Amino acid sequence: MTRQQILDLYFMDARCKxxxxxxxxxxxxxxxxxxxxRIKAFRQxxxxxxxxxxxxxxxxxxxxxxxxxxxxxxxxxxxxxxAWPGK
Numbered sequence: 001m002t003r004q005q006i007l008d009l010y011f012m013d014a015r016c017k018x019x020x021x022x023x024x025x026x027x028x029x030x031x032x033x034x035x036x037x038r039i040k041a042f043r044q045x046x047x048x049x050x051x052x053x054x055x056x057x058x059x060x061x062x063x064x065x066x067x068x069x070x071x072x073x074x075x076x077x078x079x080x081x082x083a084w085p086g087k
Contacts, residue, residue, distance in 0.1 A: 021046075041083035 001009075030041055045063035048056055066084040 037085040038081060038083040 012020045041064050045060040048059040048063060051059075
């Protein structure tokens with residue numbers, strides 16, 4: 001597809017998602033309390049969006065991923081948190 005075709009097809013959806021992200025960040029910033037590992041990973045992932053280098057999606061995904069290779073002997077939580085706590 002051409003750039004114009006991609007913009008015609010996907011721009012409004014991307015625009016909506018960007019506005020949702022801005023609203024989410026506004027809510028987080030207005031709330032009391034300390035940042036945790038999830039919002040720190042989120043902000044790191046957002047930095048990757050500004051780069052014009054290839055593989056932005058991969059770098060965003062890796063911002064949330066556990067970089068370790070050794071498996072855990074036992075799960076420490078019951079559910080997924082969406083980001084690596086860095087422990």
